[in-house]
Amino acid sequence: MAEKLTHPERYTITAALPYTNGPIHIGHLAGVYVPADIYARYLRLNGNDVAFVCGSDEHGVAISMKAKKEGITPKEVIDKYDGIIRKSFQEFGITFDNYSRTSREIHHKTASDFFVKLYEQGDFIEETTAQLYDEEAKQFLADRFVVGTCPKCGHEEAYGDQCENCGSTLNATDLINPKSTITGTVPTTKETKHWFLPLDRYEDFLKEWILVGHKSDWKPNVYGQCKSWIDDGLKPRAVTRDLDWGIPVPVEGGEGKVLYVWFDAPIGYISSTKEWAEREGKDWEPYWKDENTKLVHFIGKDNIVFHCIIFPAILKAHGDYILPENVPANEFLNLEGNKLSTSKNWAVWLHEYLEEFPDMQDVLRYTLTANAPETKDNDFTWKDFQARNNNELVAILGNFINRVVVLTNKYYEGIVPTPSEFSQVDKETLEQLRKFPEIISSSIERYRFREAGQELMNLARLGNKYLADEEPWKVIKQDEERVKTIMFVALQIATGLSVLSEPFLPFTSEKLKNILAINSEEAVSSWAEVSTKETLLPADHKINKAELLFRKIEDSEIQAQLDKLEATKKANENENKELMPQKDTITFDDFTKLDMRVGTIVEAEKMPKAKKLLVLKVDTGLDTRTIVSGIAESFTPEEIVGKKVTVLINLAPRALRGVESEGMILMTENADGKLVFVNPDEDGVGNGEGIS
């Protein structure tokens, strides 16, 4: 059912909207922006009509929370990061046709209209529930913003969704004496209405469209992930929520509510396209509504369901829109063996890289392309970065260009010589050169950017080999005419490289074109011309003096980066995690209600069919009882038998996965997030001993 567009009239390329709670790092680049930019540049070079759009994603609860924590407004948070991100993309050479923001008027309007359209078409389900409302903060309280007394066990610190004491699942409205954690006031109960997108209605459509239609052209990781979701059964998903930061719900009953980010963010692509079209005096609609438009979303694997299931369902619901033809999602990039983490500062930040390695954008682009996590998670190491630069960019590409340019200047004062007769090798070499556009295209169009980059390098290799085989520096002593032909051929290769390198290494391409002085019309300009044009760089054309395309990267520079990461690691170890603020005061009586005892684990086994649960038999002195504890990811059953632990024994029993748990083992967490027993270390403390 998904007909492939072999010759689209235009392309709409989107790159995942960066969330403005932090700057851009190499993971974002390798996964999304570098491949998307290569693709967009490639398409433009081939004369295609391309809209490459992106923008900052600035709504959602994470930004709202971050602002609250830092005591600033959400607007201040987003302005800060939008500024950093926007600037770094621009300096890095990501050629968005438009980079918008979801906080802009145009997006609010686009997303609102979209919502209203679906609303009017009856594409949403409405559901009214009673929820707690904070009069002072003037907002409905999400479950975790409410505490109160648990109706089941009397625990006074139960959260709106669950009581930590007895483990019961609660409704916030059932809490006795509820209190808002935002203002501390007593909330009132109000009816609130929310809208849901019934994804289940689109199940058949999605099955047909993805499982049948895109079985062979979508990447396995993307297809598999979609299949998993669809097979699991799709459920209605809330489109609106009670929050004050976001796009207001534009229909009756929507006061104090906003659209969920998952709904508004992808519409940001559309808003961004509109903004671009307005500025350029174009019509945006064909880019989203014409069947001859090829829509491609570049994203990371975290975004697969949103772009392959949910957003298409929304577009389908609307009715006027085209669907993505492909969603080439990448996996994740790690850094020196550890997951990238914005909060732990474990990253190579783009804006810092740009400062520390000025004018070396292409080195990072190349390394990230070569190491792109296309089929599985991959690791970025500084050592590899150095090696890629020194052994490939410098030694293969940079060196080839340098030898050609130096020789041309040395023998002919920079004038491209007139060839005489081409030898068999010359012809074959030129023939191979002409094949490269096709070879590289084929890789790019299958989203195999790693492979495409390798092929580009192979062209430089071809050049090096040609020179090594023909040895103009020797031939010059016997046959000057022959050398003219050799250098002419070598210059054609160099010129081909200047064009074909553009999507991958735009700054280098630019530099190379300057060295070869090919700003004029006489030389090649487009991708296809590298194959079709008889002469890429004509005789008598004057080129400039040699200039190094890449410089070597010294060990000391790499060491400096490694030291920087090491310092981050140390800082993370020393720095306390964000600590919870102190809870409300309790009385001594409250405390004495807790009966905590020293106990010993006498048996332990895994709870079947559960990942985190261990079933323990604990000797509490009074008895030996069963306690189910969610610690299986930190301990094996064998290693904890005989362990002394602290047990809360008068906790109301609760059945977990059918096993009655009578009490709770007290745990804490170390810096790595591993659970640790709160245990009486001293010898001679017996089971059943009270803790006070």
Add this chain to the structure above:
RNA sequence: GGCGAGGUAGCUCAGCUGGUUAGAGCGUCGGAUUCAUAACCCGGAGGCCGAGGGUUCAAGUCCCUCUCUCGCUACCA
């Protein structure tokens, strides 16, 4: 626990519908060369294709079991 993706030379990866001695780049070792950022060019070594079973004349490629990594999901902090 369920589901998905991945596990191929020291490193990063390619191997389509099963078919000759499993490929590439980088690294490594040796050779050759000097136009070039000691770079280029040529050659060699290096692989129980995660483990174990099975199907087949033939399996990295298909089936089953197990295992490790990553993710989603359930249950759980």
